[in-house]
Amino acid sequence: HSPLCPATDVLPLHDEDFAVDALIFDNLRARRLTLHNRVSGRRVELAFDGFDYLLVWSVPGAPFVCLEPWCGITDYSDTTGDLTKKPGIETLPEAQTFHRTHTLTLPKP
Secondary structure, three states, rough: OOOOOOOOOOHHHHHHHHOOEEEEEOOOOEEEEEEEEOOOOOOEEEEOOOOOEEEEOOOOOOOEEEEEEEOOOOOOOOOOHHHHHHHOOOOOOOOOOOOOOOEEOOOOO
16 A cells, blocks of 8 residues: 555545646556546546556646556656666567557446
């Protein structure tokens, strides 16, 4: 469990969570999540097999939350600039391709 939400699989989101930046999750056991609005009952389910990172972001006061599965993350402020040491970097043999798919499902409320 994350230090943000110890002993639970539920993470309540609030405007202040996004005042500085996105929430970035790595080392997740689950590869599926549900974003649920408890007031309206609306929900969206995201399946993201093969992605090592999940970003959750919004703009305080905005009527949306973005869910972004990522294979890598942006540089840290103290990066060395060495691309081979960057977290999440995938190395492929020449002429190989890399595919990932995520799925959004909008179940009936």
